[in-house]
Amino acid sequence: MTAQIIDGAKIAADIRNRVKQEAADLKAQRGIVPGLATVLVGDNPASHAYVRSKRKACAELGLASFGHELAKETTQAEVIALVRLLSGDPQVHGILVQLPLPAHISEEAVLSEVALEKDVDGFNPINIGKLGMKNRMPSFAPCTPSGVIELLDRCGAKIEGAHAVVLGRSNIVGLPVSLLLLGRNATVTVCHSRTQDIAAVTRQADILVAAIGKTRFVTAGMVKPGAVVIDVGINEVPDATKRSGKRLVGDVDFDGVKEVAGAITPVPGGVGPMTIAMLMQNTLTAAKSRAVGSKE
Amino acid sequence: MTAQIIDGAKIAADIRNRVKQEAADLKAQRGIVPGLATVLVGDNPASHAYVRSKRKACAELGLASFGHELAKETTQAEVIALVRLLSGDPQVHGILVQLPLPAHISEEAVLSEVALEKDVDGFNPINIGKLGMKNRMPSFAPCTPSGVIELLDRCGAKIEGAHAVVLGRSNIVGLPVSLLLLGRNATVTVCHSRTQDIAAVTRQADILVAAIGKTRFVTAGMVKPGAVVIDVGINEVPDATKRSGKRLVGDVDFDGVKEVAGAITPVPGGVGPMTIAMLMQNTLTAAKSRAVGSKE
Numbered sequence: 039m040t041a042q043i044i045d046g047a048k049i050a051a052d053i054r055n056r057v058k059q060e061a062a063d064l065k066a067q068r069g070i071v072p073g074l075a076t077v078l079v080g081d082n083p084a085s086h087a088y089v090r091s092k093r094k095a096c097a098e099l100g101l102a103s104f105g106h107e108l109a110k111e112t113t114q115a116e117v118i119a120l121v122r123l124l125s126g127d128p129q130v131h132g133i134l135v136q137l138p139l140p141a142h143i144s145e146e147a148v149l150s151e152v153a154l155e156k157d158v159d160g161f162n163p164i165n166i167g168k169l170g171m172k173n174r175m176p177s178f179a180p181c182t183p184s185g186v187i188e189l190l191d192r193c194g195a196k197i198e199g200a201h202a203v204v205l206g207r208s209n210i211v212g213l214p215v216s217l218l219l220l221g222r223n224a225t226v227t228v229c230h231s232r233t234q235d236i237a238a239v240t241r242q243a244d245i246l247v248a249a250i251g252k253t254r255f256v257t258a259g260m261v262k263p264g265a266v267v268i269d270v271g272i273n274e275v276p277d278a279t280k281r282s283g284k285r286l287v288g289d290v291d292f293d294g295v296k297e298v299a300g301a302i303t304p305v306p307g308g309v310g311p312m313t314i315a316m317l318m319q320n321t322l323t324a325a326k327s328r329a330v331g332s333k334e
Numbered sequence: 335m336t337a338q339i340i341d342g343a344k345i346a347a348d349i350r351n352r353v354k355q356e357a358a359d360l361k362a363q364r365g366i367v368p369g370l371a372t373v374l375v376g377d378n379p380a381s382h383a384y385v386r387s388k389r390k391a392c393a394e395l396g397l398a399s400f401g402h403e404l405a406k407e408t409t410q411a412e413v414i415a416l417v418r419l420l421s422g423d424p425q426v427h428g429i430l431v432q433l434p435l436p437a438h439i440s441e442e443a444v445l446s447e448v449a450l451e452k453d454v455d456g457f458n459p460i461n462i463g464k465l466g467m468k469n470r471m472p473s474f475a476p477c478t479p480s481g482v483i484e485l486l487d488r489c490g491a492k493i494e495g496a497h498a499v500v501l502g503r504s505n506i507v508g509l510p511v512s513l514l515l516l517g518r519n520a521t522v523t524v525c526h527s528r529t530q531d532i533a534a535v536t537r538q539a540d541i542l543v544a545a546i547g548k549t550r551f552v553t554a555g556m557v558k559p560g561a562v563v564i565d566v567g568i569n570e571v572p573d574a575t576k577r578s579g580k581r582l583v584g585d586v587d588f589d590g591v592k593e594v595a596g597a598i599t600p601v602p603g604g605v606g607p608m609t610i611a612m613l614m615q616n617t618l619t620a621a622k623s624r625a626v627g628s629k630e
Binding site: 171 | 459462463464465467469470494495505509516520522524526
């Protein structure tokens with residue numbers, strides 16, 4: 039049996055189309071254009087590429103974006119001053135601080151300054167805390183983890199009561215996706231580099247989320263037949279057939295695992311496109327919340 | 335084989351003795367008396383009993399306590415005003431808001447007002463968020479979960495690399511203890527009422543933490559031989575031999591499980607005494623941090 043291939047590119051496009059339509063409605067009906075401010079410190083090429091993609095998505099969907107690029111020598115106090123300014127700017131509905139920040143700046147100190155109602159990346163520690171707690175709702179959940187949940191829902195996976203195994207416990211993927219799965223009533227196991235006999239654990243997973251950053255780490259023998267496998271990994275491997283000399287692969291051995299799993303995301307074209315789609319959706323939601331707030 | 339019985343009463347007494355000694359030193363050397371403010375709203379008899387025990391412990395250990403008892407009709411704004419006042423009071427090093435609060439008051443709104451450096455209960459959502467995140471340190475971890483970790487350490491359990499299974503995901507025990515175990519590099523599985531075949535999961539546990547609130551839920555057949563079993567449950571059962579007509583039992587069938595487990599906490603006398611001991615330790619730590627701060 040070959041697994042259902044979960045088409046993240048198509049699902050992301052659906053979400054983007056809906057955001058585009060709703061943004062147009064919001065503008066027509068209320069004169070509000072959802073606005074995303076991006077804060078980028080330093081000259082990390084990958085970070086610049088990410089921010090470009092996010093601003094491009096805004097332009098395509100009819101959202102405003104406000105790019106703030108700061109030199110790598112910028113002080114923490116200056117970054118915080120900017121974040122506070124944006125937190126108070128009525129044209130800005132969402133604030134995205136591109137990570138990582140230069141080493142001399144505390145991520146925690148900066149992220150804590152993002153107004154909760156504009157925290158479209160969901161990384162303010164208060165929002166992470168609420169993510170895990172019963173009867174508390176974060177204003178926003180982080181985009182990649184939300185994208186994982188969206189893919190599970192769209193492919194028909196039953197989360198409640200399922201045993202979900204998450205490989206990796208990073209602040210931006212592994213931890214928040216674990217908390218989201220727990221909130222959806224999965225039994226959740228978090229594995230990491232110190233886990234003993236990891237294959238014995240992953241083989242129990244009805245839902246397996248790989249976010250461990252190791253090329254093709256998950257092999258067919260580690261997967262329960264019929265499991266839903268979500269691959270968050272993005273790793274470069276050499277490929278002489280490509281002009282760039284390399285290509286992207288995930289944390290899952292796709293070719294092997296697709297013969298065992300019930301459903302699986304490819305890399306690229308699986309989780310990747312979801313991150314920006316969820317960011318756009320969160321920014322729209324932030325603008326709509328403001329619109330409701332201002333009506334009252 | 336009969337399990338090692340983990341003597342929480344003795345371990346708690348050790349911690350209290352050390353806190354008492356260090357508090358005396360702090361007073362002698364710096365003239366600082368650690369102070370705990372308790373905030374109690376309404377007339378829940380159990381809450382009154384808990385606060386009395388905490389204030390009694392302060393008195394026994396040479397800590398100051400400042401009791402604030404408010405009528406059940408007190409508004410949320412009034413409770414918040416008090417918490418802000420205490421957050422700014424230099425005699426108060428720790429603030430404990432006794433839960434639950436009356437239904438018309440938002441726990442989240444009140445707990446968010448507790449100054450982080452005085453959050454000796456560790457329930458400010460920022461502290462819960464940091465508890466789960468890499469490279470972030472909460473100012474304090476919640477007392478019962480910290481007590482569980484302390485018991486594990488004192489009985490010689492190896493947490494790193496162990497498979498820890500936590501039954502229950504409450505904000506005050508299950509969730510934070512799961513995050514603490516993850517931070518100590520255990521592989522962590524969180525189970526709850528929606529978990530399928532819970533016995534199959536618990537039988538894998540090297541460390542089993544029961545915080546599910548069901549009388550003698552964990553039976554011998556659910557426990558791996560040699561596992562360390564920590565029982566957080568406190569349930570009343572009828573007992574005609576007692577003058578009160580009842581006695582306390584845990585979430586674990588102690589008599590059966592002690593024949594299988596490698597180590598086990600009794601109820602009472604296991605986790606119970608640790609909560610107040612950790613609260614006293616956190617209050618001392620808060621006072622010492624202030625002392626260091628004021629020296630600079």
